[in-house]
Amino acid sequence: MPDSSTRDGSSALPKGFQGAKRWLNQLVDFEKTRLRRFSAVEMKLERMQKLMHALGNPQDSVRCIHVAGTNGKGSVSHMVDNMMRGIGYTVGRYTSPHLTDVRERIAVGGMEIDKTAFGDVITKVAEAAQGIDFEPTFFEALTAAAFVHFEAEAVDLAVIEVGLGGRLDCTNIIHPVLTIITKLDIDHAPILGDTLAKIAAEKAGIMKSGAPCFTLQQEPEALEALEARAKEVGCDLYVLGREIEFSRRFGTEDDKGSHCRICVIRDDRQYMHIPAPAPGEHQAINTGLAIAVVDELRQSEFTGDEQGMLEKLAQTDFPGRMELIHPAPRIIGDGAHNPSAIGAFIRSIGGHIPFDSMVCVIGCCEDKDIDGILTEAARGGDKFFFTKAKSNPRAADPRDLQRRFQELSGKMSQVADDLPTALLEASKAVGRDDIICVIGSYYLAGEAKQWLADRRAAKEAAATPS
Known part of the structure; x- marks a missing residue:
């Protein structure tokens, strides 16, 4: 690996926001690389573990929710983030890709990281990268930067969205308090596999022992793969509409127009006739999943007010989604x-x-x-x-x-x-x-x-x- 942050051999570290962007943009970016099966070297978690060790393992100081899936990851991540902030917690959020500004990917308290802080955390990552035997990828560097920022901000919880797959994704170095797997479908088949069962097995790689996993109704072969992985690692699997009672109805009201309302029931806890904050039946289901997740958190160490949770849910923004x-x-x-x-x-x-x-x-x-x-x-x-x-x-x-x-x-x-x-x-x-x-x-x-x-x-x- 070159011992520099630039292609011309200079050992200077990036300075400021523009310098951070230049350093990132000279790294290999698989998001913009023609899809193929990555080599065993490229997809090894040991790479990310080395980089994080060089940074002092900030991810170990952050309590995380890990989110995988084909469709709906971003929507569920935003809703969980908003609801947890609504009950009074400082929440970090890491999502991808971005629409117009790379800083969108890293947010705390619903606000994307500012340019000064972004420059600072990328400089720290670049400095750490000089001490390891490989050059991180664009996504590895950004993921590391997110954890550095979340530790510095002392967030109570971070919602971490998987970049690709799950099992070998560089975000899969965390020990989450729970995991979420959203709707699964065929995508990235050259890497993840050409069947739902293979893709589900890759996504299920984020499951961890003792950390419950929440999902929604999947195709039978996908759900079977999720259940097999949950049993293997020793985690409880909760399926919206199975272990978690769920219903939805479409209607029209003068003040809201056409929209879906949902009901989520767990034991003696009922969330009744909640308006989905985004249009579409799929978003109603995503809303139910997000509510079930926050309900689970509220039964543990993250206590808080239901009214604030639901008020903040209604205010969720969905960039790049309708x-x-x-x-x-x-x-x-x-x-x-x-x-x-x-x-x-x-x-x-x-x-x-x-x-x-x-x-x-x-x-x-x-x-x-x-x-x-x-x-x-x-x-x-x-x-x-x-x-x-x-x-x-x-x-x-x-x-x-x-x-x-x-x-x-x-x-x-x-x-x-x-x-x-x-x-x-x-x-x-x-x-x-x-x-x-x-x-x-x-x-x-x-x-x-x-x-x-x-x-x-x-x-x-x-x-x-x-």
């Missing part, structure tokens, strides 16, 4: 990036947002189930613009997407070489009551959000008298 990123024309960004997530998005839009016509700006990674994504998108979209995120080398060629789409659907479609062109052309194609949906990738949704924000800022600046 997020209105531009008001007129209405543009909604969503990071849905596999068939089941796209399907859930389309159903949620249809059930909760009135519109005449839906125009989809879509781009996805080349290693995804592209035909499945396009099939689900075609169920709701009326016209399609295929493009790609410029920040992602894994992005599929939009011309290939259009070709495959035409084989699956007879709906209108165009190709745009870049996202701004796609957004401008889509805006010309909609009327006042139509919507534009940017879907298929977090990278695409994030770039759209940033480009639109920059464009609005430029217009405001131009309109302001000098």
